[in-house]
Amino acid sequence: MNSIDEDVMRRIRNDLIDSYDEELEMELEDQTVAQLTGEEPINSSEQDKERRRQYFRELFRLQGELVKLQDWVIATGHKVVILFEGRDAAGKGGVIKRITQRLNPRVCRVAALPAPNDRERTQWYFQRYVAHLPAAGEMVLFDRSWYNRAGVERVMGFCTDAQYEEFFRTVPEFEKMLVRSGVQIIKYWFSISDDEQNLRFLGRIHDPLKQWKLSPMDLESRRRWEEYTRAKEIMLERTHIAEAPWWVVQADDKKKARLNCIHHLLAQMPYQETQHPPVVLPERIRHDDYVRQPVPQDIVVPEVY
Template sequence: MKKVLYEQELLRLQNELVKLQSWVRAEGVRLVVVFEGRDAAGKGGAIKRVTEYLNPRVARIVALPAPTERQRGQWYFQRYVEQLPAAGEIVLLDRSWYNRAGVEKVMGFCTDQEYRQFLHQCPIFERMLIEAGIELRKYWFSVSDVEQERRFRARLADPMRRWKLSPMDTESISRWEEYSQAKDEMFVHTDVPDSPWHVVDSDDKRRARINMIAHLLSTLPYRDVTVPPVSLPPRPPSKGYQRPPRDLQRYVPDHAGAVERKNGSGGPVRSLA
């Protein structure tokens, strides 16, 4: 997708997401959006674009670490229940309870009994959420093996993104078919009418983000909520207050000014140090 067209449509959709946020707050809606898929499939980039202009007190990203020893002794879904939204909140799950049907299954982090129990309980659990009034949306980001490897190599070559490549990610290359089988079996049990999966073709990241956001908006009956107008009051006249001398406070050095001088930018530079 061409960058200019992508940016124009993304901004339009993000404007609609702000309207959605106002509707969620006004109506007390509880919205959960699950982002799943293979490593490097583009989940994080999509979440970033969804939340870019949203209030972090309303739209919250949840990316849980590996469970603690205590959490391993709990009901599997328990730590995810703690993250569910209250009225007027949106929760975006960057990976979710579906870890059990994916990485835990493939890497042997759970027993076969735990895995089978998850496949049985998951649709029941999600039906309970929906019956309680929670809006649940599930997106699976699908990426080809060629594109996944290309993205891994790009991360490996980029010091700013190398942290995104973990030993678990490299395992996903050698276990490609195992992950495919696990995903297919997971869909058999959890792609149900009450809470269906929506697959996002993410070889083209821009197209994937546009498609996912547009679909999410299309599934919710949000409306443009009238926000009370806000006006700035006139600034009152001074009552004679005198600020303390600047040299009594610690200002950060003017690093930006140093960069400008180094690069020959014109204009005076005032040091704040």
């Protein structure tokens, strides 16, 4: 695209602002964006500012509930697997980051597997995923999952027709087996429109901090939009089972998608607040003969800021 109209550029700029908000969230507690940065967002109306304030307030409230959920998972020995699927740039990584942001990485782990190597291609298809399944008191979030075979592998020709059909025969039984063994499976598909994916890809092209996210596979997926749509429809139809149903998150609005997904996730488990004994900080032991040695200046990081 050689020229981009003013409306698209405005939307790209707004998307970039949103992306900077995402990074601010990692440090932001009860401060407003203005307090943290010393300035208001560019061309933001009062309505936009209020929406952002509401978003942050609700995000922090939901993250507080996620901490309670984490405590319940530990206390009960619950095992849960959460799958995040969707088109490139659908916002899977954003919601995963918001879910894990305040949680213990030893309890809530993310599995984002690369393409299988030569040895893994000869294994049982599900074998490399099994190694990442949770033990008691753990949550595992799969940023893409075994459903790669029903999506990218099918569309890009990385599996045969026989392998594709065998996947659909096997995956319901595989998931039922996991559920019978005590693993809860929650499956999310992040749905975005043709126009919104196009906008997000343009945003990545125009943002030097995000250009690395655009791979040749992403660009090819854009060209094959309709093939991915057909593959998605078949996947949902053939793998939506009572033991592990699919849930579709409307994701054109990234912030709303995050909040809706987290709110829905919390409703999938009967968690309760876990009571903890009060934490008392012990007194530090001091010894009269202890003298702290000075740190050699040549190994101190320069205080540039």
